[in-house]
Amino acid sequence: MAPQTRGLSFPKIVIEGDSDSEQSSSSSEDEDEVQNDAGEESEQVDEVEVVEESEASTSAKSRRQPISISLKKVCKVCKKPGHEAGFRGATYIDCPMKPCFLCKMPGHTTMSCPHRVATEYGVIPAPLKNTHSSLEYVFQRQVRHHIPTIKPSFVIPKYLNCGVVRYHSRRITCLEFHPTINNILISGDKKGQFGVWDFGKVHEKAVYGNIHSCILNNMKFKPSNDGTVYGASSDGTISCIDLETGISSTLMNLNPDGWQGPSSWRMLYGMDINSDRGLLLSADNFGFLYMADARSNNVIGKPILIHKKGSKVTGLHCHPLQPDLLLSCGNDHFARIWDMRLIEDRSSIYNLSHKRVVNSAYFSPQTGSKILTTSQDNRLSIWDSIFGDMDSPSREIVHSHDFNRHLTPFRAEWDPKDNSESLVVIGRYISENYNGTALHPIDFIDVSNGQLVAEVMDPNITTISPVNKLHPRDDVLASGSSRSIFIWRPKENSELKRQRDPSRILLCGKGEKERKSKFEDDSGDDDFGKDTYGSKSSKTKKTNLKKSKVCSSKRKY
DNA sequence: AGGCGATGAAGCC
């Protein structure tokens, strides 16, 4: 990470001997070092002590002491000696001086975090569901525990079916399934490029690069014409794209005068369509909501301040059944509910408070009675309008998704097919050691009880998958990981041969020809896993490959 | 293979 290297790039190096202070401060870990050094005498000579001190004391010490260079290893996180944080093999060791990286509470590290080891993964029980008497407790524990849940088990698309590697030239920022044609997936990236992919035919794909000039934050199909897609971008425009031709027109432009500096450059993030009212809604990085007529494509009215002035509105969602309700979320740590009939500056009817930035907020897809939010405090929150209230979430689920730079923000998404409105998918930031490889799974969580239903991953995909979308009709998951897109299905059986067909994993971008020819060489190989997939080439992961039987190739995704 | 940087928010003064 850049800040780490920056912090250590110009250390003051003190050349000193065994000063009194040094000896007295030596800890048990220093003793370990001594033991190690005893074995390898040559290392002792090369040791360099890295200390942050003033120039004066540095020169004074160097004058006084005979030259003996010693290197004391310090933790790269807290810069203190005695322990080290970082990857050991494929397992990340936390700095014990910092709060837990997962739940943010002090006193333990991620390794021993109760939210990581509990069977009910990361669950904070709903406040209203707590037992109030011992009798109730006995009932809950001994009777209710054995009552099976009355709902069908979830179908999890957990097998990698096909993918396009390096499809986009920058990281994926959004994905949408076509509302009527089953195998069409559209995608947007950080550069503003727009992709259309027929994952049924795998090879049929197109990327259009001249529509937006920077991040394509959100896309929506036009309800009255599913051959048209709207796109909201950080270039401040909403585009109207024809799916067949890739030809687009600009519906809205918030920066008609071009670049006048960062304080005036408007970027559009959240977007949704209210088909009952024929409205296209979008919101910007200064807290304002914009509306346009979805039929005439004309902008309607003035911008309305819906979040803290100057703060980004990260998402918008219209209620699936009640056209008068709108949900928004933003950098002001709130998700807010609005009545479209009365909407004006700061007129929200509910404000759902969070501890950090809210990445997304969605009504449950069928009844809209629940709200799911993803916040950068590493918690998913469920707000239940029937069995709870809007003052506090009816459930919070601790889940690792708090990385806020260099990755597309994580957004927990409902499964639109789940009638119980409880299955949710979200990518995981923190990695786990799976057979010696550090992987970042895509998590399926049952928000009715907080349990982790499934962790979806493939040993060949070592990058984080922040963008995930479940198909509106089929048991299909689309995931966006870095510049690549993957399709997952629930069964291997009949798909097995197809899945192991290398031609179902397309390689694009730089080195495409070379890679393709290599694939052709490999195509005769029965053991697909051995030679057609690869893994990361970083130091930690390379060592892991020795242990991993599957990942033995130099090639990577 | 290692350094670099694109980036965004929090927290401090």
Added chain:
DNA sequence: TGGCTTCCCTCGCC
């Protein structure tokens, strides 16, 4: 409020 520094598992390029 604004400027500056810091920040724990990125990722791809040079």
